Amino acid sequence: MKIFLTNKSFVAHFTPTLSSRFFSKHRRFYAPQNFSKFEEIKPFKPVVPEYFNFASDILDKWTENEKAGSRSSNPALWWMDGNGNEIKWGFEELGFHSRKVANLLSDGCNLAPGDRVIVILPRLPEWWLFNVACLRAGLVLIPGTTQLTAKDILHRLQTSEAKCIITTDELAADIDSISTQCPSLKSKVIVSRHKRDGWLDYNSLFQAADDKHTCVKTKSTDPMTIYYTSGTTGFPKMTEHSHCSYGLGLTVNGKYWLDLIPSDVFWNTSDTGWAKSAWSSVFAPWIQGSCVFVHSMPRFDPKTVLQTLSTFPITAFCSAPTAYRMLVLQDLSGYKLKNLKHCVSAGEPINPQVMEQWKQQTGLDIYEGYGQTETVLICGTFKGMKIKPGSMGKASPAFDVQIIDENGHIMPQGKEGDIAIRVSPDRPFCLFTQYTGDPEKTASTGRGQFYLTGDRGIQDEDGYFWFVGRSDDVILSSGYRIGPFEIESALIEHPAVAESAVVSSPDPIRGEVVKAFVVLAPGYEKQDPVTLTTELQEYVKEVTAPYKYPRKVEFVEHLPKTVSGKIRRNELRKKEWEKV
Template sequence: MNALIIRFGMVKLRIINVNSLYLANYSQRLFCILKTQFRSSSDIKTSKPQNFTDYESIKQQYKPQVPEYFNFASDILDKWSEMEKVGNRCSNPAFWWLSEHGQEVKWSFQDLAIYSKKVANVLSDACDLQLKDRVLVILPRVPEWWLINIACIRTGTVLITGTTQLTATDILHRLQASKAKCIITDDNVADAVESVTSKCPSLKAKVTISHTQREGWMNFQDLFQNASEYHKCVNTKSLDPMAIFFTSGTTGAPKMALHTHCSYGMGLTVNGRYWLDLTPSDVMWNTSDTGWAKSAWSSFFSPWIQGACVFALRMQRFDAKITLEVLSKYPITTFCSPPTAYRMLVQNNVRSYRFKSLQHCVSAGEPMNPEVMETWKKHTGLDIYEGYGQTETVLVCATFKGMKIKPGSMGKPSPAYSVQIIDENCNAVPPGVEG
């Protein structure tokens, strides 16, 4: 029996029967075989009804099917771009980015298509990356991070993301374990990279996101400026490797979790459609760092599967006051942040802010304190819906929109999984019995 052991809160052991996944040769690597909702541009709905009526309807709607070939860039993003061209989508941008200093970027799906094709040519030509080559990207929340993600999918290169908090030792481990051929980062991390590259013979190309030249590095801005806008997306199979995420290293060193083109590009339909309840009229803000799989979940795949706007704010570190001001000023409809962030928010006089557009709040990463949930609801009128998953999975359990919230509960199983609490002999235990 394929099984995955997880821990959550006071529950010591849960075993998840992974019927729609298969375990592969990487430790903790799971391929989630799930259905895309979009087979053609005519399948994409632009109206704003709720995506489901109740929990039972979610289970009835969800019917996994996987085509032999799938590529998120051509099969999802480019379909939304085509719809924009004929005026069959709302006026929201596809991507909306703010800096701490007031800079603003708004891109449509058509913009994303053009710019990501230029970056795809940078990867293929200047960096000499071939199908299934691996590239390590260590960047903060800058627009280039999103373009590079899409470009890797277009070229079939395997993306590996890392947080900017990584040390030289952390970077060395990731480069050696993954055998990455290219690294893309900024000036803040470049020195740490330089200190370890002599120990990484597989690394052939170094690119920096910088307005200055750095010896031994290619300059991303220069390459982007000179790149062609024409690029033909590679024809990737659904089960071809797409991205590698390093786990947080709870036990031992961080391990590689490999996702295929379908496991996130299709699998995160569960998150976007059913947990986040997104439509093209929504603006989704997820505060997760770009180095973690949660950023792929809620700042990339889930919103864009649904045609929603991805909102991003570059902050050096989480700032509760700035976050509250942004929520009150911009038309953000769906907000996702970890419990620690919500705890900081409710300590900053939430009652003095008005969130005119906010409709749906979610959280993940750790159990939510009931007092924080109660205070948030008191001052905003909005519940916080918790979700649980892992680097190796999509959404495993969640409290879905409209469901009764039980403090301390991780909700009900996502339709992608069969979830049970079992005893030492792998037998399911009855309600109220610890497993």
């Protein structure tokens, strides 16, 4: 496997980020190298230590380097709210505050190592403190988005048997309405300026908490976090990660894909309830000693994002394809992104047209990454690699990625199959542990020697992977297999289309046909829909195989999306098939 990178990841002054015991075993992997040209990178397979805790083995080591003056003066966390309020914490201050919060959880909430804690907070500095504090106290963190309903929270409390929940005023009443149905719930903590009956007040507990705390000695294999993944059918699943899977495994994200060093200021716009926030707002940048930049904006606003990128010294930026689509619709000529050097995208495939528009207007490429809540980076276009628009790049150093058939056999290059990760004879340590409480679902992800991602793809002759669609998104029409992404990419190249989602729709002759839901770009709303439908159909026939064109088109004001910005095609497909 060859993955090509620029010098930046290695030439920067080296500062060890792991405990000396772990580092001494893997010095060849972390040591600086001065490459004069692109070099092959070996697979990322360090020997995992028996004990590991991200707070003590990574963050506290950066604190030591900070005190010794061997790290830049960059903050560890730089938070702002757009109203002139800012917080800048170095690793030492982050450690001080997180130790107080760890004591708050252990003593104030009477929690013990292994207990589960649900944290539903917006982009407040406290969200990062609770993340680190749970690591220090050996608690299992369960993040959730602030868009959860009372029913959603009830499901999470009952299935996880969490003993504590932490949130703000916005969700407190919803939680009060269902908390009596959750016998495991022992404490509720509110992060607010106002106290609330039946809730522990965060501010009071924080002021009273001791700043001396000894980090719990956790095994690498101990549970660290649980993320609920929505999937396309059924109730959300509890995806469990160990201390090493994210705490060490996300090195491949920070060092290789994000290309971060301590002097970088990195902004990831993910919602705090999405695993991508753990990837890129906690573990990956802090493994590299970089600054995590945060804007508290409650919802994505393209003008705010562009103004922020122009004003602050942000060097690396990560956002979902939906966000980039919104950004390129703006007039970017009025914004000077003078500090921005590296842009990445993840969450779903990004359209080549959007990549081209961003490049034309900013001079910057977008490097795509592909992964799941269950994994770290699976594939990526790494800095220095040739970008093939529409491809999600090559296999990550962490995994042996293959395209396999229904019998678990590796498919020839150029043939479509299931995207899979080899787990036998050795299961990668940076893969999720299990779907908690659901051994049947956990077992269903295996096929022979491989873990199934649930996605379909193709590997080309150069080793690049191409996303076709979710296994249950693929459309079978008149014997043809059609992936929705290719049609969506074709549609978005048309100036009338702002966004699109493609799903199967029932048809009495062909069984199912391609249907496109289209959000029109400004200025096209008043055009005749029949004429515009024909125009879009003919356009798709010109830019892709004619049999793939959408035989049905419906114009909508917006598309249903998850909190992370992914289009919920399953919701659209379900409505189509319920009409039968």
